[in-house]
Amino acid sequence: QVQLRESGGGSVQAGASLTLSCAFSGRTSDEFALAWFRQSPGKEREFVATISYRGGRTDYSDSVKGRFTITRDNAKNMLQLHMQNLKPEDTAVYYCAARYGSTTTLLRQYPRWGQGTQVTVSS
DSSP: OEEEEEEOOEEEETTOOEEEEEEEEESOSSOEEEEEEEEOTTSOOEEEEEEOTTSOOEEEOTTTTTTEEEEEETTTTEEEEEEOSOOGGGOEEEEEEEEESSOOSOGGGOOEEOOOEEEEEEO
8 A cells, every 4th residue: 555644834925835745655566646635624625636647647626726736756756736826725734645546536536645734824
């Protein structure tokens, strides 16, 4: 199985940029998709972005499209989320997730999760 560990969260002002990282390890020889989800207090965990094993396919939620970019480097076992023009509504705990096979935006299709990293955006 793939193990995941996020880092890079923090507190920033609106309009700032921030990059989250997710180091992956374990059974990485099989092709697996990666994704970012986020959860705000009192809300359900929601899809943010996903990327295929070789990076050829990416999908984004409408709320982050054009502001966030998901990338992965399999040689370095690293997934990243590059966030620009952050807004207070981006405040959440961000989780990376993995599944063997193709990308999907469905939370329940991802069996492997990291512990999360907090992002706080103030106005």
